[in-house]
Amino acid sequence: MSPQIVEFTTDKRFVRRARELKTIEAMVRLYCRGHDHSGGPPLCTDCAALLDYAARRLERCVFGDAKPTCTNCTVHCYSADMREQIRIVMQWAGPRMALHHPILSIFHMFDGRRPAPMLPVKQEQHPE
Ligand code: SF4
Ligand SMILES: [Zn+2]
Numbered sequence: 174m175s176p177q178i179v180e181f182t183t184d185k186r187f188v189r190r191a192r193e194l195k196t197i198e199a200m201v202r203l204y205c206r207g208h209d210h211s212g213g214p215p216l217c218t219d220c221a222a223l224l225d226y227a228a229r230r231l232e233r234c235v236f237g238d239a240k241p242t243c244t245n246c247t248v249h250c251y252s253a254d255m256r257e258q259i260r261i262v263m264q265w266a267g268p269r270m271a272l273h274h275p276i277l278s279i280f281h282m283f284d285g286r287r288p289a290p291m292l293p294v295k296q297e298q299h300p301e
Contacts (some may be wrong), residue, residue, distance in 0.1 A: 189238045190234065193284065196280070200266035203270070203273060207266075234250070240290075
């Protein structure tokens with residue numbers, strides 16, 4: 174699906190992003206538990222830092238509630254290191270989500286099918 178230009182939207186109810194945060198949290202927890210990381214509860218230091226980072230990115234996402242899933246994003250605001258870490262977590266936890274969190278998993282699948290938006294191009298200011 175080709176990218177669409179979208180204007181920023183911010184839904185004060187934060188619905189979609191709140192759901193995405195729950196999904197990421199569930200995935201990081203599954204990953205942390207599944208790898209016997211010590212240092213909880215509920216997460217080890219590294220996984221807690223990754224979740225905290227992802228939560229901050231989500232909160233400040235320039236697309237507001239029109240955001241695509243981060244995998245489909247046309248901007249990619251994550252640092253290279255964090256992007257790689259979250260990719261590893263998602264790759265491992267993704268297939269396990271359907272079993273442990275079927276509802277979140279279904280919503281995430283639908284969210285992933287939404288067209289990836291692009292940011293509007295800033296208009297150049299011409300002096301009158
Ligand atoms: S990667 Fe893209 S969609 Fe995800 S939080 Fe950053 S800007 Fe938003
Ligand atoms: Zn961990």
